[in-house]
């Protein structure tokens with residue numbers, strides 16, 4: 001078998017099926033990554049969303065014992081919406097980060113990888129392969145770096161020379177001895193724009209992220225969001241874009257190559273208030289295909305309440321009082337209590353908070369009600 005020719009044919013086929021970049025890395029263990037991952041965990045910087053077995057994260061052969069090469073692919077995604085609706089008083093909107101626009105990238109990349117698998121099977125016969133997109137054992141970025149898809153940048157993304165860091169990554173482990181590609185030069189140089197722009201200091205060093213302090217991670221938790229982050233997420237409902245948007249290599253990048261990744265402005269920048277009373281069924285129908293819905297509707301609703309507080313949207317106060325009084329979920333009741341105080345209200349809102357204080361049995365919600373009452377007093381100038 002001429003593997004150089006097979007690689008050339010695979011590359012040509014990948015372009016036909018909507019893969020923007022394909023390169024090949026060896027499947028040797030990622031030895032230098034291991035120490036970094038251990039240190040990362042020891043410092044408490046992990047998100048908890050990572051693959052749980054460290055050895056499997058650094059050794060491809062624990063996923064596929066016969067692995068010799070890893071096909072690394074990148075699919076570029078859009079960064080600008082055509083006709084983005086405006087967020088105006090009385091009709092405030094939240095926003096999903098760009099990585100959640102269009103069809104969930106796990107679905108899109110898995111589709112591409114399945115097609116590549118089928119292509120290879122047709123050419124070489126039955127052969128073992130393992131697909132990975134984000135949730136696989138290996139680090140997509142470590143593979144992409146080794147394959148030369150891009151360099152591992154200080155903002156912890158993979159920057160490709162062609163599409164900046166606005167790419168999704170996927171891997172296909174194979175036992176085929178393809179010729180390998182070379183890594184690219186790291187072009188971050190002395191730039192520190194992403195580190196300087198991070199509002200929470202989550203980028204603790206070049207390429208080192210404290211996930212616990214990352215606003216993208218914070219939008220995906222299910223409990224109460226710490227106050228310091230509530231002040232910073234603005235109208236983001238899912239994810240965070242600043243560390244990518246400030247990067248000079250992303251300037252002017254806006255790739256509209258794939259129909260399924262085109263953003264629907266009404267979903268990517270949805271009205272906030274209707275989100276507060278959306279049913280599970282409707283949420284699934286409307287947002288279920290987006291990557292940002294993977295944690296269910298509760299984090300999105302909590303973030304929508306925080307976004308309304310960010311806007312000080314007074315027209316949302318009746319709905320927030322309703323949630324405080326009757327939502328079965330403590331995180332929603334408590335965040336609503338805090339938001340009422342943050343927005344500022346009249347006697348009516350104060351009464352709603354005092355009434356909830358009498359009947360609330362959840363201690364964490366009680367703390368939020370106290371915060372709400374304090375904020376309300378401050379807003380009304382009586383303190």
Ligand code: SF4
Pocket residue numbers: 153154155156187188189191192193194195246247248249
């Ligand atoms: Fe690298 Fe600068 Fe981009 Fe950060 S902003 S990823 S330091 S080039």
